[in-house]
Amino acid sequence: xxxxxxxxxxxxxxxxxxxxxxxxxxxxxxxxxxxxxxxxxxxxxxxxxxxxxxxxxxxxxxxxxxxxxxxxxxxxxxxxxxxxxxxxxxxxxxxxxxxxxxxxxxxxxxxxxxxxxxxxxxxxxxxxxxxxxxxxxxxxxxxxxxxxxx
Numbered sequence: 001x002x003x004x005x006x007x008x009x010x011x012x013x014x015x016x017x018x019x020x021x022x023x024x025x026x027x028x029x030x031x032x033x034x035x036x037x038x039x040x041x042x043x044x045x046x047x048x049x050x051x052x053x054x055x056x057x058x059x060x061x062x063x064x065x066x067x068x069x070x071x072x073x074x075x076x077x078x079x080x081x082x083x084x085x086x087x088x089x090x091x092x093x094x095x096x097x098x099x100x101x102x103x104x105x106x107x108x109x110x111x112x113x114x115x116x117x118x119x120x121x122x123x124x125x126x127x128x129x130x131x132x133x134x135x136x137x138x139x140x141x142x143x144x145x146x147x148x149x150x
Contacts, residue, residue: 003093004086006126007107007116013038013046016074020057023073027054036106037077038114045113048106050077083108086115090126093118 012030014023016037023035037050056076061068083106084093097105097120107116 001089002086003084003088003090003107003118004115006090006122007086007118008122009116011036011106011114011117013114014052014073015040016049016072016077018073020061020068020071020073020076023052024054024057024068034104034117035073036081036114036117037073037079045111047112048081048083048108048114050074050079051081051104051106052077053104081106083112084118085110090123094123 012026012032012034013036014026016039018037026035027033033055034051034053036046036048037052038046039049040046050073052073056078057068060066060076061071082096082100082102084096086107086109088096093105097103104117104119106114107118109115
């Protein structure tokens with residue numbers, strides 16, 4: 001199954017020139033730990049150019065006792081941003097994430113426009129549900145076998 005079927009389409013985004021205080025406010029308002037920094041293209045498509053996490057803000061400003069208000073999203077974002085194509089499978093997506101050692105990855109269409117975000121938490125929840133269903137099938141099969149053999 002394609003990763004587009006599992007990604008969250010409600011991605012919090014900002015422009016590269018957004019002040020860090022605005023980015024932090026977006027994170028707080030939407031209860032997220034990351035914001036995708038986008039460049040708006042023709043036809044309103046948002047092209048991911050970076051990603052900024054709460055950890056980036058903490059490590060690059062507060063930990064260094066530097067005024068956060070001096071920075072914009074483009075100053076602190078991780079770039080280039082690693083993305084995954086919407087048609088990629090779960091295994092391929094996990095492989096990219098593991099290879100790059102990242103916990104979240106924007107999902108893009110063939111034009112590179114943002115369509116969603118997938119996180120390790122999302123994938124862990126998905127896989128745990130599927131494993132639970134598989135375990136239930138095994139248990140049910142044993143019960144069925146016992147009933148048939150009585």
